[in-house]
Amino acid sequence: xxxxxxxxxxxxxxxxxxxxxxxxxxxxxxxxxxxxxxxxxxxxxxxxxxxxxxxxxxxxxxxxxxxxxxxxxxxxxxxxxxxxxxxxxxxxxxxxxxxxxxxxxxxxxxxxxxxx
Amino acid sequence: xxxxxxxxxxxxxxxxxxxxxxxxxxxxxxxxxxxxxxxxxxxxxxxxxxxxxxxxxxxxxxxxxxxxxxxxxxxxxxxxxxxxxxxxxxxxxxxxxxxxxxxxxxxxxxxxxx
Numbered sequence: 001x002x003x004x005x006x007x008x009x010x011x012x013x014x015x016x017x018x019x020x021x022x023x024x025x026x027x028x029x030x031x032x033x034x035x036x037x038x039x040x041x042x043x044x045x046x047x048x049x050x051x052x053x054x055x056x057x058x059x060x061x062x063x064x065x066x067x068x069x070x071x072x073x074x075x076x077x078x079x080x081x082x083x084x085x086x087x088x089x090x091x092x093x094x095x096x097x098x099x100x101x102x103x104x105x106x107x108x109x110x111x112x113x114x115x116x
Numbered sequence: 117x118x119x120x121x122x123x124x125x126x127x128x129x130x131x132x133x134x135x136x137x138x139x140x141x142x143x144x145x146x147x148x149x150x151x152x153x154x155x156x157x158x159x160x161x162x163x164x165x166x167x168x169x170x171x172x173x174x175x176x177x178x179x180x181x182x183x184x185x186x187x188x189x190x191x192x193x194x195x196x197x198x199x200x201x202x203x204x205x206x207x208x209x210x211x212x213x214x215x216x217x218x219x220x221x222x223x224x225x226x227x228x229x230x
Contacts, residue, residue, distance in 0.1 A: 004159070031216060042120075042206050042220030043160070056217065091159055095216060102148040102167060102216045107159035 002026070004108035006092050012114045013082060020078045021111045025094030032075050033105060034067055035091040036060065043091055049075060050097055079113075087115045118143040118209050122221035129197055130229055137192040137224045139181075139207035149190040150208045150218065151181055160206065166190065177201070202228045 005024040013019055025032045030051050035043035046065070047057045051072035061067075064083075069075040079086055089112050093105035119142045129135045141147060148167050152160035164175025171183040181192045190207060204225050208218040 006159075033217065035218075040222070042208075042222050043218070045217045045219070048217055093160075097216065102210050102212075104150060104162050104165050105216070105218060106162070107152075109157075109159045112157075 004092055004094055004106055006090075006108035006111050008111055009109065010112050010114070012116065014116050015082055015084060017082055018078065018080045019082060019113065020076055021090055021092075021113075023075045023077070023092030023108060025074070025092070026106055029094035029096050029106070030072065031095045031097040031103075031105075032069055033093040033095075034075070034077050035093065037089040037091055037110070038087075046077075082113075082115050084115050087113055089113075118147065118211055118219045120207050120209050120219055120221035122207055122224050124224050125222070126225045126227065128227045128229060131199055132196050134195050135193065135197050135201075135226065137205050137207075137226065139190045139192065139221060141188050141190065141207075141209045143188075143209065143211055145211050147209045147211045149181075149183060150210075151175065151179070151190075151192050152206045152208060152220075154204045154206065154223075156203075163192070163205075197226070197228050199228050199230070201226060 007022045033048040034046040037043040049069040064080045067077045089110040091110045093107045095103045095105045121140045123138045150165045151163040166183045174180045204223045207221045
């Protein structure tokens, strides 16, 4: 179990630029989640995948945001035309999604995005 | 819709003293409950979870929590804290049929002092 890996750890960019983050989940986990955490707040759900299918998207995920999980392995989160309000920590988590009950999510260390 | 309230934004406590971090939730359906800890510039680490069964749940690092359905609470406790417990603690809830997505509280900063 190598844990959830996120890259890059930090990203600084100018307003209006596009950014892409990558998440590599724990290998045997079929569910993958993206959350956004702003300063002083708890993480907020953005979207989740079961295998390669994106099953739910939060209303927080505007049309400038897109997430993919090709082949049900790693995932990418892209933000187009970044705005000041996009500055946050973007967290990825994974879990197994079979069996009875909810399985706990394992989080990566996040990508901190700063918009200049 | 589900919601989570963490009543205390900050809790200062002396080392070796007991601590309780409060969490209340609101949901019209059955829920699963979690406590996570976050150290600076890191992701979240699972402390403990309640899925079903015994209402007293024991987790890592000596933490425990008790699920109280009538009071819709899931308070986190530790009988004796250590300096290394200084961190942000988040209570979270998910619900059956909800795809396992988590709804978090706003967090409680635990500061352990000598």
